[in-house]
Amino acid sequence: MAHYFSERPQTGSRPGEVNLVLPDLHLRLETDSGVFSPERVDLGTRILLESVPPPPQEGDLLDLGCGYGPIALTMATRAPGATVWAVDVNRRSLELTARNAQSHGLDKVRPIHADEAPEDTKFRAIWSNPAIRIGKPALHAMLTRWLTRLTPDGVAYLVVQKHLGSDSLQRWLGEQGWEATRQASRAAYRILKVTR
Structure with missing residues (x-):
C-alpha cells in the first residue's frame, strides 16, 4: 500500500494545485498524488501557520x-x-517543494531527504505537522532525532490532532526531558511548543 511517508510513492502522478492563503501571504502550490493532503492545505497545517x-x-x-x-x-x-x-522521506514531496520554492523565488529553502541532511546543522526553530500515522515507535524516533538538534534557545512547534494522541505525545515529550506546553488549541488540534 502506498503512503505519503513512502520514499517513492507507487501512486500514479495526478498533478494539482492548492492555494495557501494566510493574513500575511498567498502561495499557489503544486501538488500531486502520493503526497500528504494533495487536494487542500491540511487543516492542522493551516492552524499551525496561523x-x-x-x-x-x-x-x-x-x-x-x-x-x-x-x-x-x-x-x-x-x-x-x-x-x-x-x-x-518522500522524494515526490521534495521535488514539489523545490519547484514551489523556485516558483515563489524562495531560494533559501533547502529540500532534502531526511537521511541526507547535514548532521552538524542546528535549528533555531522546527515547525512540523508530524506524520503521526507512521506509528508511535517511528514517531518517537523521528522526534528524538530532530529535536536534539535544536539550538539551546531553539523552539519547536508541532501540530497534532487531539484524537491522534496530542496529549499522550505531550506527556511523552515531558518524560524525555523536554519542556512541552500547549501553545494553542483549535478544531481538535493542539499546537505543542517544545523547548529544552
Whole structure:
C-alpha cells in the first residue's frame, strides 16, 4: 500500500494545485498524488501557520515532514534571511517543494531527504505537522532525532490532532526531558511548543 511517508510513492502522478492563503501571504502550490493532503492545505497545517509566532529571522530553520512545502515556504516568506531546511522521506514531496520554492523565488529553502541532511546543522526553530500515522515507535524516533538538534534557545512547534494522541505525545515529550506546553488549541488540534 502506498503512503505519503513512502520514499517513492507507487501512486500514479495526478498533478494539482492548492492555494495557501494566510493574513500575511498567498502561495499557489503544486501538488500531486502520493503526497500528504494533495487536494487542500491540511487543516492542522493551516492552524499551525496561523498560531505560531514569527520564526527567527536568521540561522537555520526546519520544516520536518515538509510534504509539498506549505510550512517551509511560509517560514521562508516570514524569515527571508534564514535558511529553511525542508526535510521529508518522500522524494515526490521534495521535488514539489523545490519547484514551489523556485516558483515563489524562495531560494533559501533547502529540500532534502531526511537521511541526507547535514548532521552538524542546528535549528533555531522546527515547525512540523508530524506524520503521526507512521506509528508511535517511528514517531518517537523521528522526534528524538530532530529535536536534539535544536539550538539551546531553539523552539519547536508541532501540530497534532487531539484524537491522534496530542496529549499522550505531550506527556511523552515531558518524560524525555523536554519542556512541552500547549501553545494553542483549535478544531481538535493542539499546537505543542517544545523547548529544552
